[in-house]
Amino acid sequence: MTRLSQVKVTCGLCGHRSRQTRLLSTCVFGSPDLDLRPPPRQRSILRLSVQACPSCGYVAPAIKRADAVARETVETDAYQALRVGPLGETLAGRFLRAALIARHRDDLGQAGEMTLYAAWTADDDGDDDQARAWRSDAADLIGRALETMDPDAEVTGHTATRLVDVLRRAGRFDETKSLADHLLTRDLDPVLTAVLTFERHKAEAGDTACYTVDQVFAGPHGSVMPEANEGAAQAASPP
Numbered sequence: 001m002t003r004l005s006q007v008k009v010t011c012g013l014c015g016h017r018s019r020q021t022r023l024l025s026t027c028v029f030g031s032p033d034l035d036l037r038p039p040p041r042q043r044s045i046l047r048l049s050v051q052a053c054p055s056c057g058y059v060a061p062a063i064k065r066a067d068a069v070a071r072e073t074v075e076t077d078a079y080q081a082l083r084v085g086p087l088g089e090t091l092a093g094r095f096l097r098a099a100l101i102a103r104h105r106d107d108l109g110q111a112g113e114m115t116l117y118a119a120w121t122a123d124d125d126g127d128d129d130q131a132r133a134w135r136s137d138a139a140d141l142i143g144r145a146l147e148t149m150d151p152d153a154e155v156t157g158h159t160a161t162r163l164v165d166v167l168r169r170a171g172r173f174d175e176t177k178s179l180a181d182h183l184l185t186r187d188l189d190p191v192l193t194a195v196l197t198f199e200r201h202k203a204e205a206g207d208t209a210c211y212t213v214d215q216v217f218a219g220p221h222g223s224v225m226p227e228a229n230e231g232a233a234q235a236a237s238p239p
């Protein structure tokens with residue numbers, strides 16, 4: 001069950017007070033997609049990932065906190081163009097504004113995350129071309145973030161495996177296979193190895209479809225790691 005509350009929040013940039021919805025608790029049932037999108041019943045809470053100030057347009061996970069980078073970014077033409085452009089106050093528009101602030105902060109991992117969230121909203125709208133374009137942008141950002149991460153850290157293997165899925169779903173099959181092959185030479189968690197083998201097979205087939213973590217172990221590749229099924233969702237659960 002998802003529990004929400006309404007709170008009054010003062011914007012850290014302009015001081016405007018607005019009503020925002022806060023997530024108190026939720027339960028996750030089912031298997032996430034391979035890019036770690038939550039299962040369908042939990043997707044509605046995605047809109048709570050960011051708050052938006054209705055006065056100055058500042059978007060952040062918590063708008064009560066703001067810094068000089070946020071202020072400078074909100075004042076840029078690019079940010080204001082996103083705000084008053086066709087995307088306006090859509091969820092995709094808010095995620096892309098949050099991504100822009102993260103990019104100005106040089107937090108490319110967060111920028112990639114927010115851009116991927118925008119792609120998910122395009123999925124929901126049935127806009128495949130836009131979803132593919134934003135996925136491709138997200139892949140570029142996540143790829144650049146990976147370059148700054150410790151190659152031996154566990155989180156790096158998880159992030160790189162997620163990137164393989166984002167690349168495949170963006171239709172960048174050569175890069176998908178190349179990165180998967182590179183990762184498969186390393187001593188990874190068996191669940192990640194199974195996911196990468198699955199991803200490589202789908203990329204070889206030119207398949208951009210969405211698959212869940214459970215499907216990696218339930219399909220023709222189920223024999224790869226059937227005993228790892230129980231740990232799959234846990235290993236791939238969103239941070």
Ligand SMILES: [Zn+2]
Nearest residue numbers: 011014053056
């Ligand atoms: Zn504001």
